[in-house]
Amino acid sequence: MPPLRLGIMVDAVVKQQHLHKLVTEAGHCVVQDELLEASQKNSDISGNVLDAWIVDIEDGAALDVLLSTSLVPVILSDSSEYQPGTDEHKAWSRRMAVRLLRLSGEINVPRTERASSVWILAASTGGPAAVKEFLSHLQPGLNIAFVYVQHIDANYVATLIKMMSTAGHYPAFLAGQGAVLQRNAIALINAEQSLEIVEDGTLLATGKPWGGPYAPSIDQVAANIARIYRQGAGLIVFSGMGDDGARSCRLIRQQSGQVWIQTPASCTSASMPEAALATNCVDFSGTPKELACHLASFSRELSSKNQPEGKRSHESSTTNRQ
Numbered sequence: 001m002p003p004l005r006l007g008i009m010v011d012a013v014v015k016q017q018h019l020h021k022l023v024t025e026a027g028h029c030v031v032q033d034e035l036l037e038a039s040q041k042n043s044d045i046s047g048n049v050l051d052a053w054i055v056d057i058e059d060g061a062a063l064d065v066l067l068s069t070s071l072v073p074v075i076l077s078d079s080s081e082y083q084p085g086t087d088e089h090k091a092w093s094r095r096m097a098v099r100l101l102r103l104s105g106e107i108n109v110p111r112t113e114r115a116s117s118v119w120i121l122a123a124s125t126g127g128p129a130a131v132k133e134f135l136s137h138l139q140p141g142l143n144i145a146f147v148y149v150q151h152i153d154a155n156y157v158a159t160l161i162k163m164m165s166t167a168g169h170y171p172a173f174l175a176g177q178g179a180v181l182q183r184n185a186i187a188l189i190n191a192e193q194s195l196e197i198v199e200d201g202t203l204l205a206t207g208k209p210w211g212g213p214y215a216p217s218i219d220q221v222a223a224n225i226a227r228i229y230r231q232g233a234g235l236i237v238f239s240g241m242g243d244d245g246a247r248s249c250r251l252i253r254q255q256s257g258q259v260w261i262q263t264p265a266s267c268t269s270a271s272m273p274e275a276a277l278a279t280n281c282v283d284f285s286g287t288p289k290e291l292a293c294h295l296a297s298f299s300r301e302l303s304s305k306n307q308p309e310g311k312r313s314h315e316s317s318t319t320n321r322q
Contacts, residue, residue, distance in 0.1 A: 122245045143184060157174060
């Protein structure tokens with residue numbers, strides 16, 4: 001996700017220092033850094049080169065001018081109310097960081113090819129090899145967002161991202177705060193802290209551990225995606241130990257989504273696919289290659305159904321003439 005281009009407007013140098021530090025530590029850029037007295041001499045405070053202003057001033061009239069003329073969002077800060085180093089000041093820092101991350105998601109959603117179809121790739125023991133094989137056979141450009149939930153130590157995340165990115169046509173990235181689920185890419189869910197997916201497809205880190213015995217939790221991710229994407233959600237359960245993902249099958253099916261599994265006979269560990277199969281919610285099973293081929297066919301068929309009738313008829317007649 002590209003960093004935000006932010007402007008800071010304050011009426012005291014100490015506020016300027018605090019906000020500048022917070023913005024840069026959050027990975028964003030300070031493009032304009034204004035003290036109120038100087039900014040009042042500047043006729044252009046519209047912020048046309050910014051993504052947002054962060055403002056901490058006590059002059060109500062100056063604030064009214066900014067709010068009425070700014071072309072970008074204005075975030076009001078209250079850092080002056082808290083003594084630096086106190087628990088209250090630390091809480092303010094956390095609140096501001098979260099607001100920036102949410103803003104980043106809101107701004108970057110229009111810049112990103114957001115998906116209407118999201119498929120969860122769920123795996124544990126034996127999963128990396130199976131998912132890699134699946135991706136190696138998967139047709140490019142299906143316009144699906146993939147969310148890969150793999151039970152694995154956080155120290156191996158970088159290796160897993162590289163492994164999946166080079167497996168086929170879909171680059172992988174670490175799902176983090178402010179990222180957006182996007183078409184033709186794989187968001188890898190980390191085990192370190194739980195994530196929430198909001199309505200616009202933005203990812204928010206909760207700062208809390210995953211609940212239950214599994215990290216990351218397939219059931220937790222799938223429940224979230226089923227609620228947001230409904231019939232556009234799909235789940236493929238690959239090789240793995242345990243039963244994480246079994247409850248997810250019912251949730252996905254309740255929203256008219258698809259539930260597929262890797263055939264137990266082709267798994268290094270068949271526990272997870274077998275637990276999914278026991279729910280009686282599985283629509284298809286196959287080897288990793290068969291799953292990839294079936295997803296390509298399923299996606300093309302679904303895309304054809306969603307096209308306007310006139311366009312489908314034209315394409316059909318064109319195909320027949322060929």
